[in-house]
Amino acid sequence: MMKKKIESTILNMIHDLKHMQNAEGSWSFCFENSVMTDAYMIILLRSLKVDEKELVGRLVNRLWKLQSKEGTWKLFEDEKEGNLSSTIEAYFALRFSGMVGEEDKRLLKAKKFIEKKGGFHKAHSITKLMLAIHGQYDWKHLLPIPIAFLLIPKSFPLNFWDLSSYARGHLAPLLLLKDQRFTLKTSRTPHIQDLSRSPDEVRYSDGEMRFISKISEGIQSLASVPTHLHQHARQFAMQYMLQRIEPDGTYLSYFSSTFYMIYALLAMGYEKDHPTVTKAIHGLKEMACETKKGLHIQNSPSSVWDTALISYALQQAGVDTRYGSIEKSLGYLLKKQHFKYGDWSYEIGVKPGGWGFSESNTIHPDVDDTTAALRAITYSAAENPLIRQSWDRGIEWVMGMQNRDGGWPAFEKNKTKPILTSFPMDGAEAAAIDPSTPDLTGRALEFLGNRAGLTRDHPQVKKGVEWLKLMQKEDGSWYGRWGVCYIYGTWAAITGLRAAGVPSSDPHIQRAKAWLESIQQKDGGWGESCYSDQEKRYVPLPFSTPSQTAWALESLIRIEDKPTPAIDLGVTALLDSMDGETEDPSHLYPTGVGLPGNFYIHYHSYRWIWPLITLSLYTEKYG
Numbered sequence: 001m002m003k004k005k006i007e008s009t010i011l012n013m014i015h016d017l018k019h020m021q022n023a024e025g026s027w028s029f030c031f032e033n034s035v036m037t038d039a040y041m042i043i044l045l046r047s048l049k050v051d052e053k054e055l056v057g058r059l060v061n062r063l064w065k066l067q068s069k070e071g072t073w074k075l076f077e078d079e080k081e082g083n084l085s086s087t088i089e090a091y092f093a094l095r096f097s098g099m100v101g102e103e104d105k106r107l108l109k110a111k112k113f114i115e116k117k118g119g120f121h122k123a124h125s126i127t128k129l130m131l132a133i134h135g136q137y138d139w140k141h142l143l144p145i146p147i148a149f150l151l152i153p154k155s156f157p158l159n160f161w162d163l164s165s166y167a168r169g170h171l172a173p174l175l176l177l178k179d180q181r182f183t184l185k186t187s188r189t190p191h192i193q194d195l196s197r198s199p200d201e202v203r204y205s206d207g208e209m210r211f212i213s214k215i216s217e218g219i220q221s222l223a224s225v226p227t228h229l230h231q232h233a234r235q236f237a238m239q240y241m242l243q244r245i246e247p248d249g250t251y252l253s254y255f256s257s258t259f260y261m262i263y264a265l266l267a268m269g270y271e272k273d274h275p276t277v278t279k280a281i282h283g284l285k286e287m288a289c290e291t292k293k294g295l296h297i298q299n300s301p302s303s304v305w306d307t308a309l310i311s312y313a314l315q316q317a318g319v320d321t322r323y324g325s326i327e328k329s330l331g332y333l334l335k336k337q338h339f340k341y342g343d344w345s346y347e348i349g350v351k352p353g354g355w356g357f358s359e360s361n362t363i364h365p366d367v368d369d370t371t372a373a374l375r376a377i378t379y380s381a382a383e384n385p386l387i388r389q390s391w392d393r394g395i396e397w398v399m400g401m402q403n404r405d406g407g408w409p410a411f412e413k414n415k416t417k418p419i420l421t422s423f424p425m426d427g428a429e430a431a432a433i434d435p436s437t438p439d440l441t442g443r444a445l446e447f448l449g450n451r452a453g454l455t456r457d458h459p460q461v462k463k464g465v466e467w468l469k470l471m472q473k474e475d476g477s478w479y480g481r482w483g484v485c486y487i488y489g490t491w492a493a494i495t496g497l498r499a500a501g502v503p504s505s506d507p508h509i510q511r512a513k514a515w516l517e518s519i520q521q522k523d524g525g526w527g528e529s530c531y532s533d534q535e536k537r538y539v540p541l542p543f544s545t546p547s548q549t550a551w552a553l554e555s556l557i558r559i560e561d562k563p564t565p566a567i568d569l570g571v572t573a574l575l576d577s578m579d580g581e582t583e584d585p586s587h588l589y590p591t592g593v594g595l596p597g598n599f600y601i602h603y604h605s606y607r608w609i610w611p612l613i614t615l616s617l618y619t620e621k622y623g
Contacts, residue, residue, distance in 0.1 A: 025328030062294030071109020119197035207422030249279030353393030406467035407436020442492030449499025476511030524573030
């Protein structure tokens with residue numbers, strides 16, 4: 001009975017995915033994140049007086065649909081009360097929209113929550129920076145880093161280039177804005193400074209003070225540079241941004257960095273109708289996608305990521321690589337391989353050959369997208385010499401990205417200086433560095449073992465395995481940085497270790513197996529809360545999700561030679577979840593992480609990808 005159900009579910013998913021494919025071979029699923037991007041888009045268009053009434057209206061409608069009964073906005077369903085930063089962002093955007101009365105009862109509820117939670121001062125740094133740009137928060141309470149920091153040479157123990165690529169991408173425009181104390185207030189700008197409650201003086205931790213002091217030392221070492229130091233730093237920040245604008249006009253393909261770049265350009269004298277500004281705004285508008293609750297602006301559309309994963313999943317489900325759907329997807333992916341040198345090349349002596357996350361991304365590849373694309377083209381690379389060249393080049397890039405400690409980072413190699421986690425901005429411990437993580441290392445090892453045929457005998461694989469074993473938690477789990485969270489990290493680690501040739505009997509794998517079985521839900525599935533990565537411990541959800549159930553199941557299937565009660569229960573739960581409505585909370589819960597505690601992602605593609613891979617593996621292994 002279960003065998004028939006699995007087979008029909010697989011066939012239905014294959015059918016659905018084939019019909020969702022775009023003409024050029026890609027898949028475009030929504031990368032749904034917090035309300036931040038929707039709110040910021042309203043604020044941007046209104047502050048620049050861009051006539052987009054219909055777009056603003058649609059974004060306003062979606063914000064209302066996402067407001068909780070208590071008048072707040074949340075990052076995830078089980079977030080208690082609401083999220084202060086999200087509520088401030090939505091509140092300011094709705095006030096700014098020109099479509100909502102100041103005394104609207106729904107707004108007054110939100111205002112009451114903001115006051116109760118301590119006002120703007122308690123919000124995330126990114127939120128406060130947006131408010132400062134619009135004259136609602138005092139710049140003196142933000143970013144105590146002089147813009148001359150950008151000019152400290154790479155030879156100094158602490159410099160701009162030590163930061164992760166995404167931290168640098170946001171810091172360049174933000175330092176320009178802080179340096180200019182830039183504000184843009186119009187007759188439309190709502191006045192909500194009464195909610196700021198900012199302190200007379202900001203207190204920094206000991207770590208932050210050490211960081212600020214170290215930067216001061218570096219700037220003093222620049223004393224021999226001419227007095228035009230300030231101007232040089234501004235020019236550097238401008239060039240840094242302008243050189244990283246993608247063909248669609250966005251800066252590094254992110255909404256958030258592009259948003260701040262636009263205001264930084266205005267601060268430096270650009271008019272709002274300057275081609276660079278108008279093209280950037282157009283690029284942001286192109287990031288819109290439809291959701292059940294209305295139009296949403298994605299932070300970075302996931303078309304390359306989704307296409308690579310779906311193409312691979314279909315192949316795992318038995319769809320022939322010569323079939324039109326797969327052939328078209330591979331043609332699309334091969335066009336998206338990077339051939340430009342980006343910032344990653346300063347630390348790695350190999351040719352370009354990686355893949356990025358978004359369609360417009362040409363200079364900012366990452367390890368996870370690259371191994372995903374390589375998985376998809378593996379079978380064809382064995383038959384086609386041209387595809388083989390791309391495959392070889394991609395593998396060379398992935399191998400070159402391994403960190404000194406043996407693990408793999410996301411975007412750049414060896415961006416791991418501990419002092420940077422004390423950068424005086426919220427979230428610096430996760431965003432300022434780009435360290436090796438168990439999830440990225442496990443995924444890299446899984447690809448290298450299962451697709452490239454490298455095992456523990458290979459020195460780089462051996463080093464990766466050793467690092468991964470060291471990272472296991474006492475309870476047997478691993479922490480996942482880019483997914484939620486311990487289920488994700490444990491899945492990546494187990495599948496990576498097994499692919500590298502570590503036997504199921506290995507104590508690390510047995511402890512991980514015991515942990516996964518211990519957290520299985522009563523319905524047979526698995527579900528983990530976004531609170532896990534804030535509290536740095538496993539926090540269960542009251543329900544299972546398809547992607548987390550599929551991750552846990554794949555892990556157990558990779559370990560066990562025959563189905564166990566836990567596996568059979570899990571498969572039944574997974575099949576039941578595939579019958580559910582798409583409005584089911586389990587299908588809408590975010591299982592991706594951008595910035596712990598601040599930015600979570602609901603990948604609309606995940607309810608197909610991971611169950612399809614797991615059910616196909618179950619069928620292949622157990623018949």
